[in-house]
Amino acid sequence: MNPGASLPFLFHAAYLLSAVLFIVGLKFLSSPGRARRGNGVAALGMAVAVLATLVSLWLPGTGFRNHWLILGGIAIGAVLGSVGARRVKMTDMPQMVALLNGFGGGSAALISTAEFLHAAMGHEAPGTTAAVSTMFGCIIGAISFSGSLVAFGKLQGIISEKAIISTAQKAASIAVFAGLLGTVATIALGGGAPWFLTLLGGSLLFGVLMVIPIGGADMPVVISLLNSFTGLAVAATGFVLSNNALIISGTLVGASGTLLTMLMCKAMNRSLTNVLFAGVGAGAPAAAAPGAPAGAKKNVREVSVEDAAVLLANVHSLIVVPGYGMAVAQAQHAVRELADLLQKRGVEVKYAIHPVAGRMPGHMNVLLAEANVPYDQLFDLEQINPDFEHTDVALVIGANDVVNPAARTDKTSPIYGMPILDADKAQHVIIVKRSMNPGFAGVDNPLYYEPRTTMLFGDAKSAVTKLVTALKDGGG
Amino acid sequence: MNVMILAEIYVFVLAVFVGFEVISKVPVVLHTPLMSGTNAIHGIVMLGGVLVLATASTPLLTALGFVAVVLGAMNLFGGFVVTDRMLEMFRSKKPAGKKG
Numbered sequence: 001m002n003p004g005a006s007l008p009f010l011f012h013a014a015y016l017l018s019a020v021l022f023i024v025g026l027k028f029l030s031s032p033g034r035a036r037r038g039n040g041v042a043a044l045g046m047a048v049a050v051l052a053t054l055v056s057l058w059l060p061g062t063g064f065r066n067h068w069l070i071l072g073g074i075a076i077g078a079v080l081g082s083v084g085a086r087r088v089k090m091t092d093m094p095q096m097v098a099l100l101n102g103f104g105g106g107s108a109a110l111i112s113t114a115e116f117l118h119a120a121m122g123h124e125a126p127g128t129t130a131a132v133s134t135m136f137g138c139i140i141g142a143i144s145f146s147g148s149l150v151a152f153g154k155l156q157g158i159i160s161e162k163a164i165i166s167t168a169q170k171a172a173s174i175a176v177f178a179g180l181l182g183t184v185a186t187i188a189l190g191g192g193a194p195w196f197l198t199l200l201g202g203s204l205l206f207g208v209l210m211v212i213p214i215g216g217a218d219m220p221v222v223i224s225l226l227n228s229f230t231g232l233a234v235a236a237t238g239f240v241l242s243n244n245a246l247i248i249s250g251t252l253v254g255a256s257g258t259l260l261t262m263l264m265c266k267a268m269n270r271s272l273t274n275v276l277f278a279g280v281g282a283g284a285p286a287a288a289a290p291g292a293p294a295g296a297k298k299n300v301r302e303v304s305v306e307d308a309a310v311l312l313a314n315v316h317s318l319i320v321v322p323g324y325g326m327a328v329a330q331a332q333h334a335v336r337e338l339a340d341l342l343q344k345r346g347v348e349v350k351y352a353i354h355p356v357a358g359r360m361p362g363h364m365n366v367l368l369a370e371a372n373v374p375y376d377q378l379f380d381l382e383q384i385n386p387d388f389e390h391t392d393v394a395l396v397i398g399a400n401d402v403v404n405p406a407a408r409t410d411k412t413s414p415i416y417g418m419p420i421l422d423a424d425k426a427q428h429v430i431i432v433k434r435s436m437n438p439g440f441a442g443v444d445n446p447l448y449y450e451p452r453t454t455m456l457f458g459d460a461k462s463a464v465t466k467l468v469t470a471l472k473d474g475g476g
Numbered sequence: 477m478n479v480m481i482l483a484e485i486y487v488f489v490l491a492v493f494v495g496f497e498v499i500s501k502v503p504v505v506l507h508t509p510l511m512s513g514t515n516a517i518h519g520i521v522m523l524g525g526v527l528v529l530a531t532a533s534t535p536l537l538t539a540l541g542f543v544a545v546v547l548g549a550m551n552l553f554g555g556f557v558v559t560d561r562m563l564e565m566f567r568s569k570k571p572a573g574k575k576g
Contacts, residue, residue, distance in 0.1 A: 022517055023494055029513045030502035036563040039513050043556045046520060053523050057530050064530040066538060073529070073542050074522065077549020084550075085557035090565065096558055097512050104518050104551035107544045111524040114532070114540040121534070129481050224511050230518050235491075237524040239484060246524055247484055248491050253514040255495025260502070260511060267504055353505075361507035362566075369565040380504070 014052030015245040021045025022249055026256060049245050090370045091330055094360045095155035098148045098223045101230055105144025108233035109200060112137035115240045116196045130240055135184055137236030138196070139203045144229040146207030151219050151226065154211075161216030173209045176202055214276065217324065220360040221264050221275050228257025267355045269418040300436070303454035305463070308430055309470035312338075315392035317348040319384065321423050322368065325398015325433065327358045329460035332371040335397060338468050339373070351377055352384040352394075352421045354402035385422045394426035398433065398460045404445045413443055429453040432463045509566070512559040519552025 022045045028038025057064045081100070088096045112134045119130065153159035183191075183199045214222055231253025238246030265272050303311075312318065320339065326332060339349045351373065357364045365378060379387075388394060396403055403423040406413040423429055424447050431448065433455060447453055456463055502510055525548045529541030 023498060026495075026498045026510075026514070026517075029510050030499045030506060032503060032506060032566070035506060035509055035566065036560065039509075039516070039556065039559045039563055042513060042517055046517070046552065046556070049520060049523060053526055057526070066529045066532060066541070069538070069542055070526050070529050070545060073525070073545030074549045077522070077546040077551075078553040080546075081550035081552065081554030082557045085554040085561070088558070090561075093508075093512075093558065093562060096554070097508075097515055100519075100551050100554045100558065101515050103547040103554075104515070104521050107521045107525055107547040107551065110540050110544040110547070111521070111528050114528045114537050114544070117540075118528075118531075118533075118537060220508070220511075224507075227511055227515050227518075230521075231514065234518045234521045234524070235488060237521060239481075239488075241524055241527050242480070242484065243524065243527065244484065244487055246520060247487050249517050249520040251488050251491035252495040252498075253518040255492045256499045257511070257514055259496050259499055260507060260514070263502065263504075264507055267507075355504035360511075362505035363508060365505050366508070366562060366565045 011052055011056050012244065014048050015243075015248075018045040018049040018052075018245060019248040021048065022252055026252065049249075053245075090366060091327055092156075093366070094220065094223065094363070095152045098151040098155065098219070098226075101223065101227050102145045102148025102152065105141045105148060105226070105230040105233055107141070108230065108237050109138050109141030109145055109203070111237045112141060112233075112240060113196065113200055115237075117193055120193050120196075131188065133236045133239035134196075135187060135199065137233050137240060138200055139180065139184075140229050140236065141233035142200055142203035143207035143210065144226045144233060146204040147211040147226050147229075148207075148223070150208050150211040151222050154216050155219055159212075163213055163215035163218075165213045169209060169213055173206070176206045176209060180206060210276075218275050220356075221261060221268075221272070223360075224257060224261040224264055225272070225276075228254045228261060231255075231257050264356075264361060267361060269415070300448055301454045303430065303456050305456065305466045305470050306474075308454070308456050309467050309474055311428070311430070312342060312347070312393065312395070312467070313345060313471060313474060315347055317350075317391045317393075318342060319350050319352050319388060319391050319394050319423070319426065321352045321354075321357075321394060321396040321399050321403055321421055322364050323354070323357050323397065323399020323402060325400075326460045327363060327367055327398070329398065329462075331397065331459075331461035331464050332367045332373075334461055334464040334468060336368070336371040336373050338464055338471070339377075341468060341471050349377060350379055350384065350387070352388075352423070353378050353380055354399070354421050355381060355419075357399060357402050381419055381421060388422045388425040391426045393428045393430060394423040396423055396429060396431045396433075397464065400433070400445055401443065403447055404443060405447055406443060406445070410446075415443055423447065424450060424453075427452065430456055432456045432458065432460055434459055505566070509559055509562045512555065512562055516552065516555025516559055519548060519555050522548025522552050524548070 021041050025038045025042030028034040116134045154161050180202045183195055187195050211222055231250045235247050235250030235254055238250055343349055353364045355361055401415055403421050405424045407415045407418045407420045429452055522545055525541055525544030529545055532538040532541045
């Protein structure tokens with residue numbers, strides 16, 4: 001075998017190896033005990049693919065150029081990416097994933113654009129497959145890029161987290177979509193570079209219009225969807241460049257990401273179309289919702305920090321229900337301190353984790369683990385729900401929709417059917433909440449008006465910190 | 477349509493099935509790390525940027541390729557680091573996880 005023939009062989013064998021490692025990595029990532037190893041296996045697969053590619057560039061007689069620019073670009077991206085990923089706070093993880101996903105999408109869009117321009121310069125005639133893949137990679141990659149940046153902006157608080165819905169926005173979306181179709185047709189009929197740049201610009205615009213109307217609490221699903229978009233865009237660039245490693249990896253991510261998106265929707269008992277187009281969180285329909293007992297006994301009992309502390313000091317069992325508000329206020333350390341204090345007094349403390357509590361599935365587990373809450377005190381929905389009725393106090397911190405009994409009882413409620421934590425069955429419920437505003441679903445919560453419920457108004461962190469102080473002062 | 481493209485389509489279709497199959501039973505708490513892990517895997521797009529840059533013949537193509545490599549590398553390296561940090565949170569607090 002001469003060197004020229006053995007090179008592609010080794011090259012493709014390396015890609016095959018990395019594809020196998022990706023699949024094994026994904027398999028491990030979806031089982032709790034082996035998840036971290038799975039990430040390592042996938043990283044190993046990546047190292048194999050990258051090394052094989054770089055080695056092939058350096059072999060003599062291949063005619064490749066820009067070697068140092070390639071290494072420089074990789075080095076810059078590697079430093080920026082890993083330093084950013086090291087420094088980001090645990091609470092800001094969701095927007096970090098969104099940002100990184102956007103970069104991948106942007107990369108795919110640029111690759112497609114470059115390949116189209118390259119072909120348009122007359123170096124080669126673009127075949128049908130190449131034309132379809134460049135357009136697909138450009139559109140999906142660009143949507144993922146700009147959509148992810150908007151998702152990042154919403155989670156970071158740069159853009160309003162609310163679902164921004166207007167007829168103008170809907171009309172603009174339809175117009176841009178129609179424009180994209182027209183541009184695709186023009187390019188298919190032989191339109192040149194200016195048309196392709198129009199396609200790129202239009203796709204970027206469409207990504208913004210697609211994500212802007214979606215509320216902050218639905219961002220996890222959106223990020224997951226855009227993640228699978230990037231996967232598909234990468235697969236498309238694989239077709240453009242005739243590179244199996246890109247096709248396999250991109251497709252794996254596209255397919256598993258799509259399934260993951262559907263699983264996430266299922267955990268919230270909603271459909272993907274509902275997430276994308278219903279604009280839940282726009283806040284308008286709350287008051288008008290029929291079926292709510294209009295104006296009946298809408299009085300709320302407020303409790304002072306001191307009274308709440310006294311109550312907590314004298315119970316036997318407590319279940320903490322953490323939610324979005326706890327994550328936003330970063331109250332997890334204060335919550336753990338409160339739990340430690342109560343446990344020293346002999347109170348049995350458990351945490352009830354709703355599958356979609358927080359900004360991402362599993363977010364609460366990560367935050368509480370960061371605050372050194374023992375893993376064996378965390379319970380998921382099925383495990384903990386039977387315990388509520390034997391529990392003295394359910395302490396709901398910044399959670400709302402996940403404890404809304406309307407999901408069980410009120411068929412007209414937008415969240416009807418969503419599995420909830422049965423906090424309302426505890427002997428007493430204390431709700432730590434900033435105000436009476438409804439949660440992201442824009443639905444009123446009948447739990448607040450129950451006779452056994454008391455409200456402790458305030459920012460989750462300051463309220464819990466005050467509780468800790470009051471408990472310490474109240475008697476050692 | 478030649479045989480090579482058909483082979484690529486084979487790979488694509490089979491990868492779709494594998495992608496669906498491989499995560500069929502994932503517990504809810506792992507949704508986020510899995511999303512982050514798959515996010516890192518599509519960082520392989522960096523190699524696409526590398527191939528564009530390696531064959532770039534004009535300043536414009538060189539610039540596009542370079543930016544694609546930087547963006548892809550951020551996706552790749554950042555993705556694996558973020559996923560590892562997330563999973564570390566899950567594992568280290570488990571009583572059984574102390575050994576590792």
